[in-house]
Amino acid sequence: MKALETSSVWRERVEAWARSGLTCKEYAAKIGVNPHTLAGWRWKLRRRTAATASTKTRAPAADLVDVTEQVAAALAKEVGVIEVELGGALVRVRGEVDAEMLVRLLSAIGGRR
Template identity: 40%
Template sequence: MATRAEWAERVERWERSGLSAEKFARREGYSPKQLYWWRWKLRAEGISPPSTALTQAPCFLPVHVVADASPVVAEPIEIALPNGRVVRVRPGFDPATLERVLALAAEETPC
């Protein structure tokens, strides 16, 4: 017959295992009712096994990586044309509009 100290150790191992009382008791060869009763008895006497939160090995949680939500401040680009004109283009420009602006700015006639 197991002693109070042996049952305290069994209850502690059961709580650390994360298994149900049924699975743990079946694996160890005794009744789940015994585990429940000893846990109740030990706690009633003020001899509670450590909390499973403190004794369980840390577990890893799934992590989902998402795109960085912080805005990226892109610098405007400058296009220097052969005729000496410079076109500054800010982020988010419309490509069709830029194409028309460049065609006009590339002309040799003064603005």
């Protein structure tokens, strides 16, 4: 039997055991397998399910950006930094600021309260 086939066979056995209402020892005797092996497969399958679920709910990793000489030079020429805390959000704007855009941004954040 291949590993994938073995896993699917044991998954079916473990699911049938859960539906049966029998103890591990009783169900293992009924189907002719070692109760320790049956319990071990239940543990292994639960771990796989939990690991799969946790990777699905995890936030995607942030993209990394290389800092190039151009970006570093642009940051070095910045004229200042504006920081505004509004509604629990911190807005940090660097460099030249378009006043209209800043007003729209702050209005949007302020409206979320």
